[in-house]
Amino acid sequence: MIEKALLRGSCFSGGKARIWQFAQSHPPIGELANLLRNEYGIGGWGRPTRTDGELHGGHYDSKGMTLRWTQDGKEVEKWFAWTKVAQVLIRMVEQGVYAHE
DSSP, X not given: OHHHHHHHOOSSTTHHHHHHHHXXXXXXXXXXXXXXXXXXXXXXXEOSOOOBTSEEEEEEOSSEEEEEEEETTEEEEEEEEHHHXXXXXXXXXXXXXXXXX
């Protein structure tokens, strides 16, 4: 689900491009985690759709991101530290899955 959240971008104008560009410089995980923390800020989003396997909400704060989705008809909510999110992002960039648009 982290991948799906990252593909949405930070919801700020130019955010996805800023994240992608910084990740291209091969920063240490801690620096990338700090960039993500600052880029996503404090807040979140949600939608009423509850399709299995699709994100329907996210909340961001200084410690990480909490994502919500439905799996097998049940509500799932999981928290991820920014360092974990940064690790996933690096893998996505290396595989060419995450790119700015």
